Amino acid sequence: MVDATVVRELEERAADLRRHIVSIAAAQRSHLGGSMSSADLMAALFFRFLRFDAKGNTYDHFLLSKGHAVHVFHACMVELEQIAASELPLSGTSGSRLGGHPTFRAPGVEFATGSLGHALSVGVGIAMGERLNKSDKRTVVILGDGELQEGSVWEAAFCAPHFGLQNLIAIVDANEFQASGSTAKIMQVEPIAEKWRAFRWNVIEIDGHDMGAVVDALDSAWHAANPTAIVAHTVKGKGVAGVEGTGRAHYTRLTAEEAEATLASLGAKR
């Protein structure tokens, strides 16, 4: 079990990320839900697990397969002082370097994504290559649960255990919603964990908002003997009262009142 102070510190980081995301969603319609749902996972990754080189780029590999959750990534870059917080509300506007998906115009982006179902295969290739390179680098790929409807995800899922890629970690941000409604209604993706188990992955199922569980899961995956899939059950739009856990959370603009209430509930900035 991870130390309670570490958990508290990472929870604070996650709150910081959510504040940044709210600053975007208060200014414009945006992919709020998937960014908020993965904020705890991202906080643990970027502020505890992923290693960085001297230039501030990730030493380990990070691929955001659910590229529309780009705002939480940009929020991490703000915390890493690669992006100014004032840039966030201007995302997507003329002259901004922050788009609606990870692109090379933004700092820190290792792989540009957007079309779903791409990055796990790329992660498999990276993990194969790093093994040939005799490197200790880990490769982390975050997928959405709606994204699991893409067949290409399962082509890649076949591959990783077949090649014994223990240096690859897939995280499913299972927030139960996709663009036009709940996954249960549009196309049922459960049981998610059983699917990955059937594809011979080491599977860890957690509450994706329980920071202690997130850290323990990543710690275990980091040192596992097999490729690990962390199935993180999350709430779409987590932290925005009245919006979280609804279909509206996927792509929306927050009213001034909603934004204010969310910031208040996230607590005062340290």
Next chain:
Amino acid sequence: MSSYMSAPPHLAAIMELARADANVVVVSQDFGAGQFTEAFPDRHFDVGISEQNLVGVAAGLAHVGKLPFVLSMAPFVSMRGFEQIRDDCAYNRNSVKIIALFTGLEAGPWGVTHHAMEDIALLRTIPGMTVIVPADSNQVGQAVLASAAIDGPVYIRMAGFAADMSPIEGMDALRPGEAGVLREGSRLTMIATGTAVRTVLAVHEALARDGISARVLNMHTVKPIDRGAIVRAAEETGRILTVEEHTVIGGLGSAVAEVVAEIGVGRVRRVGIPDRFCTEIAPYRELLSICGLDTAGVEAAARELIGA
């Protein structure tokens, strides 16, 4: 060493590269890599029947400094793997080299699902892509060796499953982006790519017997296309016949016509697979004849173009 000597041209070339560069790897899908696998067992990954994954995995390998050669079947990798080629290789700047086999109508009676007649058109729309269609086995090896030095993804359309790819006498060494001038001529220019080069050389001889002087260009690189060679052909010979084992829509003929239309000089006639599926059950050579891609069909088109 004896097994190396008998390796098909693409594998022989990849092995030559692999001996000099430890980063050379092969990724295939339910596709043996013969002598390469024997020589470099740790550097061949067969990912099974999964074209999207195949290209994505190769992009990932390139991302960490590997030089991946993808072995796959042309119709499947070019269409099912298209978005991965576009996004993961070209857009993400990963220098994956794709060797696409079973090209054009080579699969013959296996049918339409296995005919690769759209790949050149599709692939040449991708920014930063290089599309090479070698005319014989020597050019296959040259294309593979040259592709390693190209900064960006390369698609090599490699015939040979059914087509004759034996060395063509007097063929220039393939230099990407530079059309080979195989015959000089003044009355028309025949621009061909891949398997059609051999056919056009035969047509050249038939026309020559009647005193018709035809220029022959081997446009092995369809992207980036040799614009200068097309402009010279249009200005110096006026009429241009394009010949390719590919749909007439979007391939070599279209690429040449785009250049000619922009300069406003010359006239183009395209010979290729007509805009229909080749549903006839027949061996490869017969399908070519049905599509007007045999020597007789191409010669008739050439004569019609110049009114002879």
